[in-house]
Amino acid sequence: MDLPLNALRAFAVSARHLNFARAADELHLSPTAVSQHVKNLEARYGVRLFHRLPRGLALTDEGRAILPAVAASFERLAESLQQLRDGCPRETLTLGVVATYAVGWLLPRLAGFQAACPHVDLRLQTHNNRVDLAAEGLDAAIRFGDGHWHGTQAVPLLQAPLAPLCGPTLAARLRRPQDLMDVPLLRSYRVDEWDRWCAAAGVRVPPLRGMVFDSSLALAEAAAQGAGVALLPAVMFQRDLAQGRLVRPFEVEVAVGRYWLTRLASRPASPALASFEAWLTAQTLTGNGPQAV
Incomplete structure (x- = not known):
């Protein structure tokens, strides 16, 4: 698709400043050039994006409608280019976590994961052990049970009688x-x-x-x-x-399941998920990291 990137950039910066002159300073262009970029964009799509006022600009309804998408697109592009400069592309990992495990075990150790895998942006969604990986757009989920969930691959984690x-x-x-x-x-x-x-x-x-x-x-x-x-x-x-908020009056305990890291068997693990699984398994085996006490 042939997108008018210069014109869209001129629009986004002008919308932030609501002034062609200030936008021109940021873009290192003349105010006339910025104004012309915006006029070309308006002519191309047959809409007005700004009301030209004596002391600046005001967005039209059409301008307000497209501004979030245009601004977000340039932000994502800038982030991607920064990743190239850093030499380590960032990855997003969306993880569903049963709330008990999230609060009682995972959260006190997350700083360790961020230090070990700074390139992974972790997004946590808590649940009450009922989760649909595909429908909720999750890369993986931590849940409690026997490890048998249809269509999933399950990695054993912590036992919790x-x-x-x-x-x-x-x-x-x-x-x-x-x-x-x-x-x-x-x-x-x-x-x-x-x-x-x-x-x-x-x-x-x-x-x-x-x-x-x-x-x-x-x-x-x-x-x-x-x-x-x-x-x-x-x-x-x-x-x-x-x-002392809770007391354990008896030592007798019963195992009814354990915690598992699960993902769809039909979808291979992403590099971010593989990194998280390796870190999580090591933490579970060794007990490393700050404890939830």
Whole structure:
């Protein structure tokens, strides 16, 4: 496509200054030349882009309509040229992350990833473990489960067994697992978690009724505020445990899944995703980086 780049640049700079003379100073042209570029652009597309006023310019509706696209295009072009100068092209990685993992494990370590891979611009979107990679335009997603999601390739990350957590006042009433019969048990949308934990603890399942949460972060906050006892991945709430907002009354835990890095099996990993996967796997294996405490 034959685009009038000089005229579009003259329009974008003039729109920023709303003055041909100031635009001319920036472009190292004469005001007449800038004005002519804009006139040529208007003539080419049969629209007026500016109202010429005694003391400057004002954008017409047509000028306001195209300005964001024109300005953004020149910004992206400048960024691309800067990457060539730097000798390392930048890449964008769009990642969906289950919110519990994002807050409890990933965010405290992201500075390490930025230092290791400064050429990758990471875009995070949190979710509650329900995610559609293709529909949401994600390069990859971190989620919790058994690793079996149709059409995906899954790389195992952190194991995170569930344990009962609650606020300190309620914890003082819990001396043995049987005491759970007398307190509210908070639940997630995974309906069998308490059944499996009670089987591991050797006690019968208390009556399960009351609040159900689709977010472990909300579940943990409700437990910290005294609403009941929640089954949570304790490794993701080390900060709250260290601060005493949450207490772990029993050591019994149950594994119902782990965290996985997933991507569409039909789409090869980009260099940015390969870099992130290598960094993330190394961090998971070694435990390097600042801890979430």
